[in-house]
Amino acid sequence: TLVLAGQADASADGHQHGGSAALSVEQLTGPKDQTPAVRKTLVAARTEVRLTSGATVDALTFNGSAPGPEIRVERGRLLEVTLVNQNVEEGVTVHWHGVDVPNAEDGVPGVTQDAVMPGGRHVYRFTPDRAGTFWYHTHRDGLLNVKRGLFGALIVEEPVAFDGLDRTVFTHAWPGSGRDVTALDRADQPAGQDAPAGRKVLLRTVNSSEEPQTVRLAGAPFQVAAIDGNAVPGATALEPGTELQLAAGGRYDLAFTMPAGAVTLSLGANPDAALTFSPGGAAGRVSATGGGQFDPLAYGSGSEPGLGGHDRTFDLRLDDGFGFSQGRLSYVSSLINGRLYPAVPALEVERGDRVRMRIASRSTVNHPFHLHGHRVRVLARNGDPVSGSPWWTDTLNIGRGEVYEIEFRADNPGIWMDHCHNFQHGANGMIMHLAYT
Ligand code: C2O
Ligand code: CU
Numbered sequence: 016t017l018v019l020a021g022q023a024d025a026s027a028d029g030h031q032h033g034g035s036a037a038l039s040v041e042q043l044t045g046p047k048d049q050t051p052a053v054r055k056t057l058v059a060a061r062t063e064v065r066l067t068s069g070a071t072v073d074a075l076t077f078n079g080s081a082p083g084p085e086i087r088v089e090r091g092r093l094l095e096v097t098l099v100n101q102n103v104e105e106g107v108t109v110h111w112h113g114v115d116v117p118n119a120e121d122g123v124p125g126v127t128q129d130a131v132m133p134g135g136r137h138v139y140r141f142t143p144d145r146a147g148t149f150w151y152h153t154h155r156d157g158l159l160n161v162k163r164g165l166f167g168a169l170i171v172e173e174p175v176a177f178d179g180l181d182r183t184v185f186t187h188a189w190p191g192s193g194r195d196v197t198a199l200d201r202a203d204q205p206a207g208q209d210a211p212a213g214r215k216v217l218l219r220t221v222n223s224s225e226e227p228q229t230v231r232l233a234g235a236p237f238q239v240a241a242i243d244g245n246a247v248p249g250a251t252a253l254e255p256g257t258e259l260q261l262a263a264g265g266r267y268d269l270a271f272t273m274p275a276g277a278v279t280l281s282l283g284a285n286p287d288a289a290l291t292f293s294p295g296g297a298a299g300r301v302s303a304t305g306g307g308q309f310d311p312l313a314y315g316s317g318s319e320p321g322l323g324g325h326d327r328t329f330d331l332r333l334d335d336g337f338g339f340s341q342g343r344l345s346y347v348s349s350l351i352n353g354r355l356y357p358a359v360p361a362l363e364v365e366r367g368d369r370v371r372m373r374i375a376s377r378s379t380v381n382h383p384f385h386l387h388g389h390r391v392r393v394l395a396r397n398g399d400p401v402s403g404s405p406w407w408t409d410t411l412n413i414g415r416g417e418v419y420e421i422e423f424r425a426d427n428p429g430i431w432m433d434h435c436h437n438f439q440h441g442a443n444g445m446i447m448h449l450a451y452t
Contacts, residue, residue, distance in 0.1 A: 038452050043119040043429055045093070045140030052092035057083060057109065059131075059153070059165060060101040066198060068287070072189050074164040075103055075153075081164025082185055082200055082223070083151075089172050090146045096139045098131055103160070106130030109139060110154040111169060112264060113244050113409045115388055116141040118429025123154050123387070126430055126448070130155045143171040147244025148183070148219040148266040158438040162190050166223050171244070179215030182208065184290055186261060186282055188224035197224060199280070199288040206289065209296030214273040216292060218280060222261040225437040227381055227412050229283030230259050230267075233303035237271035242311055245390065245407035249316030256306030258283075262412035263383035264436040277301050312396055315404030321392065322422050325371040327364050333376040333384075333413060333435075333445065348443040349378065349435060355444030362433075362449045368425040374411075375418040382445065383436040385410040388427045389449075394420040410436055428452050 041047070057077045064074035064081050077083025088094040100107045108130055110122035120141045124130035131137045143149075152166035168183045182204065188195035200223075210216060217240065222228050238250040239259070243266050250270075261267055271278060277293035279300040289300045336348030336355070351359045364370055371394070376382060386409060393406040397418050411419055428451055435445035 038428055040119075043117050045117055045120050045142065047140070049093050051095035051140065053086070053088045054095045055084070055086055056097045056099060058099045058101055059103045059107040061103065062164075064164060066189060066196065068196065068198070070191070070196065072163070072191070075160055076164050077167055081166070082187075083165070083167030085168040085170060085183055086151070087170045087172055088143060089174055090143060091174075093140060093142050097136055098139065099136045100131045100133050102133050103165075104133060105156040105160060106132045107160070107165060108137070108154045109151050110387075111139075111141070111149060111151050112385070113147075113149040113266070113390070114141065114143050114169065114171070115390060115427050118388065118427070118431070121387055121429070121431070123432050126432060145244060146171045146173045147241055147246070148221065148268055149244050150221050150223065150266070152223070158442045159190070161223065161438065162188065162225075168219070168221060170219070177215075177217055179217060180208070180210055180292070181217045181219070183219040183221065184280065186220065186222045186224055186228040186230065188226070195224075197228065197282065197285050197288070199282050199285075199290055201290060205296070205298065206291065207296040207298035208290065208292045209294070210273045210292040211294045212273050212275045216271055216273060216278070218269040218271075219266065220261060220269065220280070221266045222263055225263050225383075225439065227260050227262055227383070230261055231256055231281050231283070231303040231306070232269055232271070232278065233281070234276060234278035234301040235271045235274045237269050239267050239309060239311075239314060240270040241268035242266070242406065243390070243408045243410060247315040248404045251315070253309060254306040256303035257309050258306060259309045260412070262410050263381075264385050264410035265383070265408070265412070279303075311403070311406050312393070312399065312401055313403045317404045319405045321394065322369040322424060324369065325422065326368040328371045328373070329362055331372060331374045333374065333378050333382050335378045335380070336444070349382065349440040349445035351445055351447055356446035359447040361447065364425045364449065364451045366425055366428050366451055369422065370425055371420065371422045373418065373420050374413055376413045376416060379415055381415070381437070382413045382440060383410050384413050384433070385436045386423070386431070386433045386449070388429065388431040389423045389425070391421040391423040394422055425451055
């Protein structure tokens with residue numbers, strides 16, 4: 016058995032007291048005795064990558080490409096991934112963003128495993144139980160190494176596969192000379208995609224950058240079929256040109272039926288970044304006109320009982336920390352309840368608890384708050400309750416002055432990291448743990 020360090024009621028000799036339950040290693044890892052349905056190897060290495068703009072970046076890749084290979088597995092089937100680090104000096108791990116894996120498979124160095132150093136390897140095994148769009152990325156030196164290319168898509172499919180065109184696209188900010196270059200990364204697919212009229216298209220958008228990205232789909236009405244790997248019940252048709260703000264780390268699955276003409280996905284910040292679907296696959300683009308702003312708070316319909324009667328409620332306050340740098344008062348850190356990681360106290364809950372969190376930002380910048388190991392349900396934003404279908408997420412963009420209320424069930428024991436997905440902010444202190452047995 017294993018006792019989590021820091022658990023208040025576990026004595027030094029490992030004996031259990033009070034209500035704390037012992038956990039076996041089997042409960043914290045993926046199944047050891049089954050044959051995986053899908054086996055993959057990811058080799059991390061330093062590589063030079065040429066962007067569509069022609070510029071080259073000194074990148075880090077999985078299997079020679081960035082994004083790395085798209086991994087697909089059916090829901091309920093065992094996936095086994097072997098990570099090999101060829102020559103990334105800082106070390107590498109793989110975190111499965113949005114998948115509620117057993118704790119030991121979570122890929123957080125210093126918490127759930129040691130970083131894999133050059134020449135080393137590590138095997139991950141887990142069975143995803145929910146179909147949807149997820150992604151994987153290194154969790155070591157995330158600040159630079161995700162940015163430099165150590166990420167890819169993990170698609171969990173329904174047993175009956177979608178029979179239309181199914182494509183994944185990342186919005187990524189490459190470290191450029193002086194300034195990040197935000198691009199739509201299609202993993203070597205052409206910017207023009209062949210799609211005849213009447214064809215169903217599922218376009219999975221993933222934001223691997225550190226800021227929210229604005230994407231627009233023009234040329235056809237569409238639905239947001241899923242948010243962060245959670246299907247949206249009662250998803251209604253949005254007008255062509257509707258603007259979507261994708262949180263850093265977040266995913267929107269966009270579904271549409273091909274019209275007679277072309278459909279273009281474009282990225283707000285970069286006028287060159289576009290992906291166009293058309294009969295014949297020409298790379299031209301349809302520009303966006305009209306359409307409002309998509310808001311997940313009021314989208315979809317259909318209800319699902321909330322957890323209610325919460326057993327624990329936590330208040331988190333996000334703040335900027337200021338200090339003197341070169342004689343000027345400037346931003347230096349990102350705090351949770353006035354503290355910097357590792358001084359932020361871990362949230363302690365009991366297994367089975369209904370947990371409610373109120374996260375209030377007094378910061379001047381965006382904080383994409385990400386919780387490991389648990390998808391969460393949004394209850395309210397700035398006091399307004401969710402009025403559409405239940406809004407499930409794993410990465411919530413908490414803007415300047417915003418307050419979110421969320422809830423989740425503590426049903427996945429271990430030591431989890433909850434943090435800002437802006438890696439600079441994480442490195443500057445906006446990280447905390449959630450721990451229970
Ligand atoms: Cu996508 Cu802790 O990360
Ligand atoms: Cu942040």
